[in-house]
Amino acid sequence: MSRFLTPDVYTEEVPLLPQSVAEVSTAIPAFIGYTEKAVKNGKDIGNMAIRVSTLLEFKEAFGGAQTASFNVKVNDDNTIGNIEVTAPQHTLYHAVDLYFKNGGGDCYIISIGSYQNDYNKASFLKGLEVLSKEDEPTLIMLSEAVRLDTVDYHEVCQSALAQCQELKDRFCIFDIQKDDEDATSFRNGIGTNNLKYGAAYTPYLQTSLTYRYNEDNVLISGSSANAAVQLEIAGAIRVVYNGSVQDAPKVKINKGSGSIPSFSISEATLTINVGVGTPASEIIDTWNSFSDKGDFDITLLNGATIVESSTGTSDLINTADDEVSVSLSSIKESRSELYSRVVSEVSKQRIVLPPSAAVAGAYATTDRERGVWKAPANVSLNAIIGPVRKITSKDQEKLNVDATSGKSINAIRSFVGKGTMVWGARTLAGNDNEWRYVSVRRLFNMIEESTKKASQFAVFESNDAVTWLKMKAMIESFLYGIWQQGGLAGATEEQAYFVNIGLGKTMTQQDILEGKMIVEIGLAAVRPAEFIILKFSHKLQEA
Known part of the structure; x- marks a missing residue:
């Protein structure tokens, strides 16, 4: 109570409005995985929870995507044939990109290692421990953990569910491993504890995202990609022609008494003037300083010398056991047409990712536009070409309702005229009358956490x-x-x-x-209309 001791006019503000509850955020995912780097403002941020709002912020702190490598086969008619892709091992960058493309907002990143590290269970458990100390994240994302051994992945999932049960303010979005099509392994390995705090989705998704690559890691092979190879004189040097084999490339050897090698090129014929007994290394040194190489290249095979042999001209033929490949970077200047064609085809190769990142974006969009009480299903996904495996209504019956274990798995399905849709809204506790639906569990999470924080005043x-x-x-x-x-x-x-x-x-x-x-x-939480039943009957004619 105020004390008035001096004569004066006093002003007092009398509070009449009650305390209010501020609604907490409901879709703040935390991604745990491996990144190119983990540095912010010169400080190491490995195994720390860092909040980012855009993909640009992610790249500044954690770097870009891990590079892929390609083997491109060029047909005889100079068209692109088969392309083999060695996909990157770590895909956290692409998962975050997919999350933002599906309407995701702020999220947390916990880098548990670099691209030089292999997947291991201990790193993910350490990441979960770091996450347990953060208050804001509400979704746990383990899309990179699917590459773990099956037993290890299930143990990491169980630890994530246990954290949700302990803190009661977060929810897990799980992926079913790629080779576990019917989810039998996941259902057997996930256990029976804390299932109401998680939901699982299948199958993997063919995204519209492209690979990052270095041109040196794109290898091109085929008769039209490079001419065959001639191993010259005792296997000392190798002559390679990077132009078209249809040019009928030739190599001409002029041997004399001169000690300094020299070269000349006329159309598709390389002439080498060299003295008898000249070391192969000297030929290579002179060739490296030769400016007008055209489509030819000479490499050293061993330390042998050029021995005496008759002067003559030979067609380049393949004398190697395997077909020789050239890198994309090596033909950038000499064969710009083929270079452009290979770049175009490589850019058409798309990345396959687990669905959880796209689903997290759907959660964020639904929460923002409709509310956390709306089931995050019947939602179209962006940047998705389609599921890698089509699931029919018959297939989904066994995923959605599991009479044996009660563990529901939500399907991602493709519908004509609609695109790729999230077609399931159940938690792993799919037979639980109270916590069967994702929206009900997350609504209670939001109300409980908001009320708890607002009640601190008391x-x-x-x-x-x-x-x-x-x-x-x-x-x-x-x-x-x-x-x-x-x-x-x-x-x-x-x-x-x-x-x-x-x-x-x-x-x-x-x-x-x-x-x-x-x-x-x-x-009284609202529940989704999962099964809509239309009943029709004949109405008898009355007149």
Whole structure:
């Protein structure tokens, strides 16, 4: 109470409005995986939870995507044939990119190693430990962990579910490993604990994202890519022609008494003037300083010398056991047409990713546009060409409803005229009447966390009717807003929720003596219309 000791005019502000509950964020994923680097402002940020808002922020702190390598076969008619892709081992960059492309917002990144590291269970468990100390993340993403051994992956998933149960403010989005098409292995390995805090999705997705690559790691082979190879004189040097084999390339050797090698090129014929007994290394040194090489190249095979042999002209033929490949970078200047064609075809190769990153983006979009109480399903995914495996309605029956273990798996399906859709909204506790649906679990998470944080003001306040009234009014106001937006079921407030607090209602005199203030909150959560049944019958003619 104010004390007035000096004559004057005093102003006081009397609070009339009750405390309010601020709704916490519901779709803040935390990605755990391997990155190119982990440096921010010159500081190592490995095994730290770093918040990023855009892909550019991710690249500045964690680098770009790991590079892929390609083997490109060129046909005799100079067209591109088969392309073999060695996909990158680490795909966290692409997962984050896919998340943003599907409407994702702020997220956390926990880098548990670089691209030089192999996958191991201990690193992911360490990442989960780091995540447990963060308050804001609400979704746990383990898309990179699917590359672990099956047993190790399931153990990491169990640890993530245990963290959700302990903190009660987050939810897991799991992927089914690629070779586990019917999810039998996942269902057997995930156990039975804390299943209401996670949801699993299948199959993998063919995205529209392209690979990052270095031109030196794109190898081109085929008769039109390079001419065959002639191994000259005792296997000392190799002459390679990088032009078309249709040019009929030739190599001409003029041997004399001169000690300094020289070269000349006329059309597709390379002339080498060299003295008898000249070391092969000297030929290579002179060739490297020769400016007009054209499409030819000479490489050293060993330390042999050029021995005496008759002068003559030979066609280049393949004397190697395997077909020789040239890199994309080596033909950039000499064969620009083929270079452009290879670049065009390589850019058409698309990345296959687990679905969880795209699903997390769908969660964020649904929460933002409709609310966390709307099931994140029947949502079209962006930057997706389609699932790698088509799932029919018959196939989904066994995934969606599992009478044996009750572990539901949500399907990603492709529909004509609609695109690729998330076609499932169940948690792993698919047979649980209370926690069957993702939207119900996440709605309770949001309300519980928001109410918990807003109730901090009452800690150490008087445990009496005045404080109880403030708590009750604050929570009821919050729930009323959610009910008005359609987040709670019921035609009236009384049908949608209730808040009880007080002596004789939720507390005994002993509870008050022990400093306990107990609030009981009941919610009628809206549930998705998963099965819509239309019943038709004949109406008899009346006139």
